[in-house]
Amino acid sequence: MENEVYYEVLLGCSPPLNEKSYTAEEHYALLESVLGIYGKSIKAPVVIIGDNCLTNKALADLMGVPLIGCGCHKLNLAVKAYLARRPAVEKTIARVDKVVSQLRNLKAAGALRELTSLTPIKRNARQLDDIDSIGRADSERLKTIIPSLNDFRSIMTDLQKKGQHIGAVHETFGLMTKDYPELKDYLAADAAIAHNPLFESAVVKIINGEKDSLTVEEKDQVACFLLPSASAASATQRRPIQSRDKKTYASQLRERKRQRMTPSEEYADLRFITGTSASEERRFSSAMHVLRSTRKRLTPVNFEKLLFLKHNRHL
Template structure:
């Protein structure tokens, strides 16, 4: 089972004759493998159910493959001072002909899955994390919870919008990539990093193709090259920030610092990574997160304070007896400390 899953092999691999030529593992059927997978799934669900607190957050992401749309749902909560991100579900979103990809279908999927497998109410989760698409924003509205937008998605949209200002220069490079005998490195609409790779490849090839008579008419001019070099430098900064965003230790405060520093050099990106951009679903909530993480709770506005009430916890009150015991203990510790200092001092001369 571990071999098939970790190597991303088809399930019939366990019955393949060639497989057993090179292994001494016991032969099993696909049916046995299915039962084993189901047993592991049930065990994992029991563990997640035991660990998940009453209030929690959810991280969701969807993707399509062969006309089938899948939804992955991660939990988000703290246990023993450590953040936990289990995977409660990864399954097709639509299970009947009447289903669609609307926010209502997502809500039905979450409600049924959480109650059936984990005995949790969908109304008990505190926040959701995901792309800033309409469906996720609508889902957050239906549940009356804040949506923490994916910061990598913010950055990608900002860069894609930035590319519109230099679209003609990028088109020139893209057309040139097709005219060389080498395998072209092209930009893709879904990943801005592909444009960075394309421009980087262009300047690596430029010194070899600038004297090629067949390509002379297709080469960008000096002014275009200057703009492209500047763009490459700008994208290098964006790339460094994008890479840092993938780290598991990055907080929303770190993100705000990185984005603000990036905006100092690239103001056009403010349309999507500014602190109060229109794409942010819950601006008061996200601004409050940053201030709390920065230790600036005194600077919270009324709207920001109200957005954090769902996260408030009641501190345990110390009883009078416990307070007296603590005071007595503290007094004795001070006496013992003074006595220890006195006995360790210089000897008496009397």
């Protein structure tokens, strides 16, 4: 964060040192190598943001930092579990997917255009007669589930906006679980999938201006973000009495004593801690556009240079 503007900098985009292994240890060695280029140690990062997979959790444990689970990944898992509890709906969606996948050939597409402007994007069928149909029961099931799926898609789209800090993501998930209690297993702040819910809770409180409600355990989790406060020291200094109608000297002494007992604590702006890794997903997508079929012989070094220049043009 700089002047209320969120910036992201690409430091490296290299495969693991051992391309045959993608373990937490290999990722640790890769991060250590990349950070060493910039004169930083492996202890420099304060948090990892990514999917709640076992490799990322193991990497976070190796580095001794908390892992913030990607909100998009959590929502994806929650929706899958939501549909898994409705096997009839899952089968209906599979049948619809099969029908839509058959509507790519010219005759079927022509018939479809008479009904809607939408076009399918999957496999095609040879003859129009080969296309299956959707039963009335399936249609009714879809009508009941589509509003919920539209809600989930809306949230997924919103989560992918740039600079979505963890406080905003937690607030969104908190409201979602009130409307859809079944999603709590993945979206609740204290869900079992979370790597360090105590750290996330502390960061959210600081972002929301609720630092006074931090518990002792939460303060320990975010102690590295504590700023040296000059205001606490200056507050204890004696302030001269300017006039008789101001506070009395005795009340000033009591106030100074109270300030010494409860020193103010200031934390860094933690809005740089995003609640999703959607920006990295976009980088992977852009990398696919860079590594086109005509650039298959591009060396990893030159490939990394192209991405570095593309994503760091604001520097």
